[in-house]
Amino acid sequence: MKPEEPEQPREPVIHEKEMTAHVTARASVETSVVRGLTELRLAVLGIVLTIGLSVGFGVPSTWPIRVAAGVAAFVAACALIRWRWARHRLMAFAHWLIEA
Numbered sequence: 001m002k003p004e005e006p007e008q009p010r011e012p013v014i015h016e017k018e019m020t021a022h023v024t025a026r027a028s029v030e031t032s033v034v035r036g037l038t039e040l041r042l043a044v045l046g047i048v049l050t051i052g053l054s055v056g057f058g059v060p061s062t063w064p065i066r067v068a069a070g071v072a073a074f075v076a077a078c079a080l081i082r083w084r085w086a087r088h089r090l091m092a093f094a095h096w097l098i099e100a
Contacts, residue, residue, distance in 0.1 A: 048077045 056070020080086040 044081060048074060048081065051077045 052070045052074030055073035056066045059066050059069040081090070
């Protein structure tokens with residue numbers, strides 16, 4: 001048996017490479033909102049329908065004119081609620097009522 005000889009230190013091996021990297025990252029996000037009938041939306045729908053029905057039944061005329069008046073009142077109430085200025089005034093009035 002031979003006695004083990006100590007290992008001789010090796011010369012370091014150096015590998016040199018020259019590289020260039022170009023990285024492009026793109027991301028896109030698509031979201032969708034599932035809109036349900038919340039309490040607020042149901043309340044607004046009830047108010048608008050009530051306005052249309054009350055105007056329709058309140059017009060003293062024949063039934064076609066009552067139906068037309070009810071539909072016109074419904075459409076006008078929907079248009080007012082869609083209008084940002086009127087919606088803010090309605091919210092301010094509702095807050096004033098609740099705080100009083």
